[in-house]
Amino acid sequence: MTAIYLAETPKTELELPDWLQACLLQQKSDSNQTDADLICRAFNFAYKLHEGQYRKSGAPYIAHPVAVAGLLRDLGGDSVTIAAGFLHDVVEDTEVTLEEIEELFGLQVRQLVEGVTKLSKFNFSSKTERQAENFRRMFLAMATDIRVIVVKLADRLHNMRTLEHLDPKKQKRISLETREIFAPLANRLGIGRFKWELEDLCFKYLEPEAYEQIKALVAERRADREARIAWVTETLRSRLEKLKIRISELQGRPKHLYGIYQKMQRQHKEFSQIYDIAAFRIIVETNEECYRALAVVHDAFKPIPGRFKDYIGLPKPNRYQSLHTTVVGSNGRPIEVQIRTMEMHHVAEYGIAAHWKYKESGSSDLQVSSDDDKFTWLRQLLEWQNDLKDAQEYIDSLKDNLFEDDVYVFTPNGDVIALAHGSTAVDFAYRIHTEVGNHMKGARVNGRWTMLSQPLENGDIVEIVTQKNSHPSLDWLNFVVTPSARNRIRQWYKRSHRDENIARGKELLEKELGKSGLDSLLKSEPMQTVAQRCNYLSVDDLLAALGYGEITLNQVVNRLRDVVKEQQPVEEVESELDTEISVSNDRVAPSSSNSNSPIIGVEGLLHHLAGCCKPLPGESIIGVVTQNARGISIHCQDCVNVEKVPGERLVPVSWNSNDERGQVLTYPVDIQIEALDRVGVLKDILARLSDRGINIRNAGVKTSRNRPALISLSLDIRDRQQFEYILQRIQKMSDVLNIHRVINSDR
Structure with missing residues (x-):
């Protein structure tokens, strides 16, 4: 079987790209185990397995793996990465196992395929839980080999390019996930060419009217824009050449459509009011020439104050480097200019793929090094992801953590720390070290004491003052921004109790x-x-x-x-x-009958559910003859009030599992939740109950300073199974310290 896969070169109606055809020809003429051989064997294997499978467009399924492998090749991926591109769907869509992949193509290819394979063959209670588990698995795989996410991004980009063949509901769902997770991921890894295209494709499906409108407006202004670009380009080129600055590239290009749309939304402007829809890029040979070129730009055009950014001296966390400035042209319109070297440009386009980091052992596993600060965001993500048990909470925190860091502050020693927009001194303290945050007493920003809730700004110098006896305050949860800080505060409170x-x-x-x-x-x-x-x-x-x-x-x-x-x-x-290990159940319930009553054993008798224990279907119950003419009171068998009742007043009863009335009955249950007191915690709990269609009869909250909040809820529940599921769902929330059912023994 293996020999057939490896020996045959398939004949297909699919038009193979030139690079793959050349690779197949090289394999025929060279039997050595070369990089080309690995790539071709992977293609042959994938072709045979996907034979007879078709995409929604009607194209052979193999067209998708070929396109993904091509994207990885364009990024400069090695043979292992390209082979994984061909094979990334075979485990999910065929009967091939990961063990077979490893045997035929090696451990590295198996790990990449395993990292991008969805958990489609497992059962989850909700789509959110499935999505969360897929992301957990993917990020854990990234920690071993960062190429996992590069393969996943290539897979997602080609899927977005062919999204028109799916129904509108799926188009919106996939586009939303792409814009919230995968486009920010491409940005985190610095792969600009993927990020821009993913954002524009998402824009096309999520805001189709706005997309078409901006696309048409950009096309309308094309002639005017090209004339302006040509004039600015010639002006800068002549001045740069006069100073003998070596120019590798000088060109103007329109901004991508989603970038223009974001600017309109952010500045509350119409398209006609957005002038800098084109950006100019100057690529020179050295860092020194970057700054000389900047002086030329500022001499030729008037710079706009506050619109200059030096990402060469202070690179972004994804290693992006460039000089950005905005100047005013002769017609009074802003001109955005980016200046960088060719190496910086390569990093800006290809990101992590431009500088694969190899382990010291020399193997080609792309390990996330513990001292490599360009992966700080990934290490932090891995630190807190296992602590967030609730699927929705994990997805929400993931989205927050992936957006670009845009606040740069300094330690007293001059080290640069990148934080999310809106971060406070508490976020800064926990970024330095967990114990610094846990023992934080106060903070000085730029030499002055400041409120801990005050957001930090670019360039702030932050000094954290600690004290041995100090500890986190629950109030901090109401203003910290970073998931890592929020999670460390929760962990401290759980450990302290x-x-x-x-x-x-x-x-x-x-x-x-x-x-x-x-x-x-x-x-x-x-x-x-x-x-x-x-x-x-x-x-x-x-x-x-x-x-x-x-x-x-x-x-x-x-x-x-x-x-x-x-x-x-x-x-x-x-x-x-x-x-x-069994709950005491020494009273034998009577056998079921066809009674229409939900409870068997009290047919024709006045009866009610006890207000103390409020039993649910699925729980062992017992009837108690009351002494106040209220008939029979139905209790849980382990209710403390039943222990005091003489045996002659007990009536054996059970739930009627054959109730055929067709209506769904619900029963009242009281619970109490002890949770970390932060803004929105009750709203989050109620949202999880609402998602499951649980009616909430009553809700109350008691708070006291620096103490957990006590939340009391009265719910309508169908049975014991639903109740246990709801408890488990709430218990997974990171802010929840304890949850229990309320039993009133006085009733």
Whole structure:
């Protein structure tokens, strides 16, 4: 099978690009294991596997991998990267495994393919959860080999180029994800040519009317624009040549359409009021000539104050370097000029692909080096992504973190720190080090004490004052901007309540499993195994997580049940599970019937759900004959109020699983949430409930200074299963410390 794939050169109606045809001819004449051989074998393999598959456009599916590989080749990708471009869809769309990919093409190709492969063969409870898990997996793969995201960007760019063949709903969904995630990613990696095209394509599908309007207006002004570009170009060229400045390139070009649209929106102007829709680029040979060329531009045209940026002396985080200035032309219109060397231009166009970073070992894995500050954003993203359990929260934070850093501040030693727009001294402190933020007492900006909530500006010199006994304030969550700072503050509060959370977690287990033998169980090997399988280092870590709601009681008990089954014979397991890991249920419920009542055992009798425990379908229940002529009160079997009732007043009842009335009944449940007190935390919780169609009867919040907020909610719930899902969804939120059901034992 492998020999056929590697030996045959396919005959296809698809017109192969010249570079690939040349590669196939070279493979025929040279049997050595060259780079060309790897590329051709990957193409042959992909061609055979995708044979008979077609895209929505009707084109053979192989056209897509060929186009992706071509984009990677244009970026200067090596043979491994190009081979991954051919193979990036084979695991997802065919029966080929990653192990086969590694066997045929090597470990590096397998890792790249694995990094870009979607989790389409796994089940998730929502599209948001699937999307979040795909991004988590992709960024983890990027940390091993940055080429993963370059392959993914090429894949997304070609998909955007052919998006017209999908239905409008998919066009908008894919375009929105591209504009919010992939275009900023291309910018983070400095791949300008990808970023601009992705943004324009997204603009085309998300704001089609505005796109067509601006496209037409730009075309209308073309003759006037070209005449103006020619005049400015000739003026600058003659002056630069007179000073013997070596010019590699001098040209004017129109800005991309989305850039013009953004400027109109940002400045609240009409198209006719936007004059600098063309930018001039001067490419010279040395850094010194860049600054000389800048002097020529400022001598020829009047510079606009505040519109000069030196990205050569102070490069952007993605390593972009250039001089930017805006001047006024003879007709009074602004002219934007960029000045750079050819090397800087190559980096501006190709980004990370212009300077692949190899590990010291000499292998071609593109490792994200811990001392390479151009990947600071990626390392920070990886630091907090595992702490954000909630899928929606992760996606939102990801979007925020990917946008370009545009505030540059200095440490007292003169080191430059790039922060997101609106960042404060607290964000700065946590960027320096977690402990600096945790022990921060105050901050001096440009030598003066400042409010911690004050946004920093470009050029500020920031000094953080620390004190041993100082600690984060919950108020900081209301003004910090960076996800890393926000997450460090949350982590500190969770750790500071560690003992309390461990006790709470132990109490929950004790209630579920019983007090007898619990201490020995917590010290046992099975419990340690459960902690490890839940991704915690110790049982105490597991108990703390259980206490503040990062993991649910059901998850722990189910994992423990699985571990016990694995480690003991079947007979012993059944016995032990009955005694240790099952909720007490010694009252036998009656058999179900075809009654239309939701509860079996009280047919024709006056009955009501108890207000103390408010039982839900799926929970074991018991009836109690009341002494106040209110009939039978239905309680949970483990309700504390039932323990005080004499046996002669107890009535065996159960939920009617065969209720055929067709209507969906809901039942009231009260919960209390302990959460970090920040602006919008209640809104975020309610949004997650609303997403699942949960009706909220009542909501209340109690706050006190520097203490977590207590949120009380009354919900309408269908059954125990829905309730547990809702608890788990809320517990995953990073701001939630604890969540529990409210039982009123006095009622």
